[in-house]
Amino acid sequence: METLFKHFWLVFIVVTVVNGRSSWSGIQDRIRAEPELGPGYRRLYRGYLFWCNVPWLLMGIGILSGQVRWMPDFLQPRSGNPYVVAWWWAMAGLLFLGTVWMFAGGGAETLARHPGLPMVPPWSASKLRWFWLGLVVWNVAIGAAIMVLSPPPGGAPRHVPEAAEWAWALFPLFFVAMWCFVSILLASIGGWRVLARHYPAGSGFHGRSLTFRSAQVGSVSYTACLTLGVNAEGLHMSVFPMFRVAHPPLFVPWGDVTVRAGRTWFFPWIELSFAKSAGQRLRISRRLAEALARESSGRLRLPSLT
Numbered sequence: 256m257e258t259l260f261k262h263f264w265l266v267f268i269v270v271t272v273v274n275g276r277s278s279w280s281g282i283q284d285r286i287r288a289e290p291e292l293g294p295g296y297r298r299l300y301r302g303y304l305f306w307c308n309v310p311w312l313l314m315g316i317g318i319l320s321g322q323v324r325w326m327p328d329f330l331q332p333r334s335g336n337p338y339v340v341a342w343w344w345a346m347a348g349l350l351f352l353g354t355v356w357m358f359a360g361g362g363a364e365t366l367a368r369h370p371g372l373p374m375v376p377p378w379s380a381s382k383l384r385w386f387w388l389g390l391v392v393w394n395v396a397i398g399a400a401i402m403v404l405s406p407p408p409g410g411a412p413r414h415v416p417e418a419a420e421w422a423w424a425l426f427p428l429f430f431v432a433m434w435c436f437v438s439i440l441l442a443s444i445g446g447w448r449v450l451a452r453h454y455p456a457g458s459g460f461h462g463r464s465l466t467f468r469s470a471q472v473g474s475v476s477y478t479a480c481l482t483l484g485v486n487a488e489g490l491h492m493s494v495f496p497m498f499r500v501a502h503p504p505l506f507v508p509w510g511d512v513t514v515r516a517g518r519t520w521f522f523p524w525i526e527l528s529f530a531k532s533a534g535q536r537l538r539i540s541r542r543l544a545e546a547l548a549r550e551s552s553g554r555l556r557l558p559s560l561t
Contacts, residue, residue: 260325264314271307274373275300277538278474282371284515295369303372306349313342332402346398350391357387370534373474376444377534435500442501445475446535453531454511456493456504462486463550471538483543487552490527492537509554516541516558525557 279300286293317323317338328336332343356362363380370377376386442448450472464484470477470492480498484491490512493504511530518524525544527537539547541557548555 260327261318263326264311264318267311268308268315271311271373272304274474274476275304277471278371278373285369285371292369295365299365299369299372309349310342310345313338313345317342330401343398346394350394353387354391357384363387371474374444375474377446377449377473378443438498438500438502441475445471445473446532447472447475447502447505449532450505450507450529450535451503454505454507454529456491456506460484460486460491460504460506462491464491465543465546468543469540470543473535483539483547485547485550485555487554490547490555509551512555514544514556514558 282296282300286296314323314326314329317329317336318325320338322338323329323336328334329339329342332339353362363383366372366375366383367378367380376383378386462484463486464482466482467479468481468483469479470481470483477494477498480495482491482493482495484493487509489506489508491504491506493499494502507527507529513528513530515526515528516523517526523541524538525541527539529535529537544555544557548557
């Protein structure tokens with residue numbers, strides 16, 4: 256377990272790079288359609304890879320240098336460890352610089368003109384500013400809670416006032432609220448909510464259903480939590496009930512589906528785009544797409560790999 260937490264910062268870097276690479280392949284279509292957006296997309300892509308990896312690179316330096324034992328030590332900002340303190344200042348600096356860029360540097364307008372970046376909803380500039388403010392408030396609240404409960408220098412446990420002990424009884428309510436909040440946030444970022452407005456599923460779907468399937472909707476990955484149904488009329492999509500907040504079932508007729516094939520560094524994929532919601536895309540593995548094609552009565556035809 257210690258080895259896992261000692262190198263867990265690498266997981267964040269790998270996920271950031273993989274998400275960026277996956278989104279970049281979809282952005283290529285936008286650049287081909289509007290070449291003038293190419294320089295902006297490239298700057299945003301490089302900025303995403305750099306700034307999103309700064310905290311985890313700093314964490315790795317602290318651990319690999321032997322000055323910090325493992326990742327949980329970074330949850331003790333009052334310990335006085337200079338590497339831990341530097342990490343917290345870096346996080347605060349990123350929030351500050353991001354806020355300045357979003358509000359005074361034209362960042363919200365830039366992101367609105369360049370949709371498709373990882374974890375950025377395809378919203379207007381004004382909505383993106385509110386979205387960023389929500390992220391800042393959330394991070395500040397979590398940081399403040401950790402700061403209050405963190406042991407002071409010397410390692411003595413910090414006393415939690417008795418008046419706060421009853422708050423643990425509210426933890427289940429808080430957990431449910433956060434579960435719903437994250438589900439709504441992911442549905443907005445990935446575009447599931449937009450698809451639901453254009454392609455609501457009716458009742459009584461009849462066809463072959465494939466459960467525990469994975470797909471990427473926009474920039475959000477749904478791992479082993481999807482049920483994909485297929486028949487001669489179209490594609491039915493739903494998430495498991497425990498994840499269904501803000502994720503109503505979808506049904507897309509085959510006539511509205513456009514198919515594109517591609518490959519990541521190692522694996523081939525199939526990307527489906529939709530006529531009524533051109534900005535939203537569903538990416539699945541080639542193997543899963545072949546299983547859907549076999550059940551579609553020839554309506555889903557897969558192109559060869561490019």
